[in-house]
Amino acid sequence: MPRRLLKKIVPAPETLRDRWPVRLFGERIADPQLWALHRRGVTAAFGAGLAICVVPLPVHLLLAVIVALSWRINLPVMYGTTWLLANPFTAVPLYYLAYRVGAVILQEPPHHFRFVADWRWLRHGLEPIWQPFLVGCFACAVVCGIVGWLALELLWRCQVTSRYRTRHATQSV
Helix, strand or coil, X not given: CCHHHHHHHCCCHHHHHCCHHHHCCHHHHHCHHHCCCCHHHHHHHHXXXXXXXXXXXXXXXXXXXXXXXXXXXXXXXXXXXXXXXXXXXXXXXXXXXXXXXXXXXXXXXXXXXXXXXXXHHHHHHCCCCHHHHHHHHHHHHHHHHHHHHHHHHHHHHHHHHXXXXXXXXXXXX
16 A cells, blocks of 8 residues: 555544544554554554454454554554444454354354344353354454455555556656
């Protein structure tokens, strides 16, 4: 991804600092590494953000900030990437895919279930599917994170190489 495009779509640090999950971390948010648009920080944040998307708990944004602070990678990219898959429109298909992947890994036949929003279903209906679901979430998180990181890394390198070649081709003529 070119820096110019990222500068257009990444919000200003002041706007993210005002959000409640980010405000909890105080002055540590002011670290320049968290806002720098260099290849290593952005691609790592993209891969980690995709991996966080598959976490089955509703703590994606808080977890994204914690990971970005501890690894010192680009916070806005990590924050935005978590919304890529972990949003209300894609969460159910993503988690169903994770369940199916976990069932394949554990070599269990997939159970057919119907979600009912009550405590009895959470106690009894979740019992046969929780192991394949968690295994699938972990496997999908690892695969999504690595594939996302590698894809963006290759895209970034190809774009830089292409710009370098076109710049030197025009200079040599």
